[in-house]
Amino acid sequence: MHGNLDEIDERLVRALHEDGRASYETLARLVGLARSTTKARVQRLLGEGGLRLVGAIHPAVFGLHQLGHVTIETDGPAGPVARQVAELDEVSFVTTTAGRFAVTAELRTADLESFARGLARVQAVPGVRALQTMTYLRIWKDPYFPPGPLESPGPLAHIELDASDHALLAHLRADGRASFAELASVTGLSPGAARARVLRLLETGVVHIGALVRLTPLSRVHTMGFALDVNGDTEPVARKIAALDEIDCLATGIGWCGGIGTIRAGSLDDVLATLERVRGLPGVRTVEAWTHLRAIKEENDRALPLAE
Structure with a gap:
């Protein structure tokens, strides 16, 4: 995002x-500004190109039930490796980083067997020296994903999606704040029916509308990834970490670590303060951190067709 965010922008x-x-009225009450001023602020944030409001669709809609995170060590430059990893269909997210790991990635597949095949394809990319994997059991916080456990069959067990639902999801995926009138026009529904459909999709966890700030060389937002292990039960620690404002993503699971997260903040001092709070939580045994430098691929860059 161009320029530095002030405290109100961050809120x-x-x-x-x-x-x-x-609504702009709700946002205005939150930050203590007039509705018109708040609307202008939001439109400025959107207009600068760093902020997008998108619909994060539950992967189960695409038949994807196995998710996990991969950290990659490389022989030589990270860029070529990251670009080739990003071309793999199983990969939904790729960044280059500073630290022990040159590249990080997320995989989303239908099942554990296809996840293993995806890992093998990552390992086969020229320049990949070693990788470490954590498979997710629960998403605690993520701008791309409705929070909750990764249960099978997920939210689709209690809801049937028809053509109108899929049209709504496709549009919300690109523009999370599309008006109900606009959504009605792409589905053939009335605005009232479109509103009812959207509320149902939100309430059941099929989609989550959230703010997405792209990680670009022009970004003034600092982004740091971290992996942690805990003593005993992971859940109490994860709840405390997810409650921190600067925590952008957090998932827990099994593998080389117990949890993977991301810190996003407007200054390095805030990043350090948050990292120290995570390190100081009772039950946290180890924390390893790295700096995200550039996003090579993000989930919303994927042109996956919605299921018919």
């Missing part, structure tokens, strides 16, 4: 992360 981004369709 708006966090509020939109929680509810990307929050």
Whole structure:
């Protein structure tokens, strides 16, 4: 995002992360500004190109039930490796990083067997020296994913999606704040029916509308990844970490570590302070951190067709 965010901007981004369709009246009350001023701020954040409000669709809609994180060590430059990893269909997210790991990636597949095949394809990319994997059991916080356990069959067990639902999801994926009138026009529904459909999709966890800030060389937001292990039960620690405002993503699972997360903040001092709070939580045994430099591929860059 171009330029530095002030405190009000950061509060708006966090509020939109929680509810990307929050009204300007609600946002204005939150930050203590007039509705017109708040609307202008949000439009400025959107207009600068760093902030997008998108619909994060549950992977189960695409038949994807196995998710996991991979950290990659390389022989030589990271860029060529990251670009080739990003071309793999199983990969939904790739960044280059500073630290022990040159590249990080996320994989989303239908099942464990296809996840293993995806890992093998990553390992076969020229320049990959070693990789470490954590398979997710629960998403605690993520701008791309409705929070909750990765259970099978997930939210689709209790809801049937028809052509109108898929049209709504496709549009919300690109523009999370599209008006109900606009959504009605792409589905053939009335605005009232479109509103009811969207609320159902949100309430059942099929989609989450949130704020997405792209990681670009022009970004003034600092982004740090971290892996942690805990003593005993992971859940109490994960709840405390996810409650921190600067935590952008957090998932727990099994593998080389117990949890993977991301810190996003407007200054390095805030990044350090958050990292220290994580390190100081009771039950946290080890924390390893790295700096994300550039996003090579993000989930919303994927042109996956919605299921018919």
